Amino acid sequence: MEDEIRAFCQTAADCFIRLGDCAPAIAEAAGVVTASLRAGGKVMFCGNGGSAADAQHLAAELEGRYLKERAPLPGMALTTNTSTLTAVGNDYGFDHIFSRQVSAHGRPGDVLVALSTSGNSANVLKAIEAAREKGVSVIGLTGAGGGKMAEVCDLCIRVPSTQTPxxxxxHIAVGHLLCGLVEDALCS
Known part of the structure; x- marks a missing residue:
């Protein structure tokens, strides 16, 4: 069992070292988010399953704080309103649970951070489509392949793994990096 634990930790460490190759894209994403927030925009997050939890986590880092005492920043997880999720899912289909919210809340200059390990989640892709129609910048977080999201996001950060965990x-590390970089830019 201990060997399995060590192997897991080594694999994770190797992935995080390779994540450094994404530094230019992460820095660019931080610039996009910072510019949006400076201009009065907001950051919306969406994803399914574990990515939904990450979306909520990252929105909370903006609305609360990440590391620095500061004014709250407008972050919005599109995964949290169960009435909206179930009403839209029932009336329009699960593929539309995020896109309807982006259409309702998205404004030019806002940012959508779309999380999908495969890059192929239908409801996330529809949210991206809605964002593009509204003039919302799209930052995608995917696995190494990027899936369909690699072709439709303004910026797609493809982390160096094909294994969902x-x-x-x-993804949460990238999100934390974004939050830290944004805080540094806005609080300096």
Whole structure:
């Protein structure tokens, strides 16, 4: 059992080292988010399953704080309103649970951070489509392949793994990096 634990930790460490190759894209994403927030925009997050939890986590880091005492920043997880999710899912289909919210709340200059380990989640892709129609910038977080999201996001950060648990670990790390970089830019 201890060997399995060590192997897991080594694999995670190797992935995080390779995540450094995404530094230019992460820095660019931080610039996009910072510019949006400076201009009065908001950051919306969406994803399914573990990515939904990550969406909520990252929105909370903006609305609360990440590391610095500061004014709250407008972050919005599109995964939290169960009435909206179930009403839209029932009336329009699960593929539309995020896109309807983006259409309702998205404004030009806002940012959508779309999380999908495969890059192929239908409801996330529809949210991206709605964002583009509204003039909302789209930052995608995917696994190494990028899926369909690699073609439709303004910026797609493809973390260096094809294994869902490792992708999710790196997505939250990328999210934390974004929050830290944004705080540094806005609080300096």
């Amino acid at each position: 490792q992708i999710q670990q790196m």
